[in-house]
Amino acid sequence: MRRLITSMLMLPVALALTLAQAQAILAARVNGTGISQEQLERSFDEDLRQRKLNLLQIRNPNRLKEMKRAVLDRLIAQELFWQQAQVAGTVASPQEVEQALQSTQGQFKSKEAFERRLLVEGYTPETYRLLVRKQVSGTKYANSVGVKGAAVSDEEVHRFFVDNPEKFRRPQQVRARQIFIKVAAGASDEARAASRSRAERLLEAARAGEDFEQLARTQSEAPTRQWGGTMEPFARGQVARPVEDAAFALAAGQISPLVSTPEGFHILKVEGIDPEVIVTEDQARARIRAFLEQRKANAAIEKEAERLRSAGRVEILLPL
The missing domain is CATH 3.10.50.40 (Chitinase A; domain 3)
Structure with missing residues (x-):
């Protein structure tokens, strides 16, 4: 089965928490580990950029609060998965960390531009590598949970085809x-x-x-x-x-x-x-299976995040 990656755990382009920020106002604590308000704001800004939105477009204050709380919940899940990765032995290898670093660096015009950005954010290459190790490890653990929960039977594939005829016909x-x-x-x-x-x-x-x-x-x-x-x-x-x-x-x-x-x-x-184009069940089977596997994997990951949250101590320190 192909490797599954949940979007909430993908390495962000916006660089995250610095040492100075860690000592600032906390938005939440996860089993004693703080998530700073600064980290929340940076992640929220990145979320808006990905959605191609700006704050002026969000006129409803309750909607703004809901969106920011959703970002905080993702950060909490990231921290929970990192902590569990250490327990489960799924900490990222040096090769996996290096691959993720290269992927992020590739989003900048040059290595020098990437390193300048690190300095602006208060990182050295070594301290940023530690952050990447944490994020990749959390993703690796989440993926392992998703793979285990993603089995799809032939009957489920058939039932999806029968129940969704409009998806397999173009008039x-x-x-x-x-x-x-x-x-x-x-x-x-x-x-x-x-x-x-x-x-x-x-x-x-x-x-x-x-x-x-x-x-x-x-x-x-x-x-x-x-x-x-x-x-x-x-x-x-x-x-x-x-x-x-x-x-x-x-x-x-x-x-x-x-x-x-x-x-x-x-x-x-x-x-x-x-x-008119009508896709047969045989033609659609592989795509249906992949879709259902991804949906089940995401559901398993969300369920595990909820389990870890219930079993641990999560404190929300901002009025969200």
Whole structure:
């Protein structure tokens, strides 16, 4: 079975706890070992970067608190797994530590840039290596728990296939470009008629042989203009009904009549029609098994974190 890695334990790019920070305000204690508020804030900032969010986007203070508490819970789990790794004998080997170090260093432009970052964070290469050893060991222990809990039977694979038919069928789809001339909400009859006249002139130009993609880039008023009018492939029920009916009535290469919707006027050119695809159980079996194994492994890891937390002494020292 392939190696399983839980995302909450992956080595962060943002470098973590320094000696000075360890002596600062604590966010939590795990069996006597502190997790500093500074470490929590750095990990939270990294979580926001991975989600492509910033604090200004999180307007609800309760939501902000929930997100920060989730990050703290992950840090607590990391510490619990490191402590248990020492008990279980799954401490990372020097080779595993070196591999993780090289992976993190590879995210910087050069070794020198990586070492400068270490110095800014208050680390020497030796003290940072100790931190990496701790993180890799915790991950190694979590993976061992996940592997043991990830067995999936043939019956479970079959049942997932039977219970989720929509996951193994892609309906017929149309690939098309469009030129769209919008009509403002509440526009007068005269304004709508002017938009129609403009759209009709563009339709005549397209049917006369002018490059449809170029017309879409220069004349369309839809966001798709930047891609020459290319739409996402769509099946029935995914776009406005008049647009759907027009598109599915065309063959590849054909241009539609003018299509009217409350938003404006559409001209479609069908690029291709993708037939319905149905994946058989035999074809899907390996992917289903891998998915279920990963899901079971993650559940086993979460359960072990809860067990270690209940069996130990975890103190939350901030109002989260």
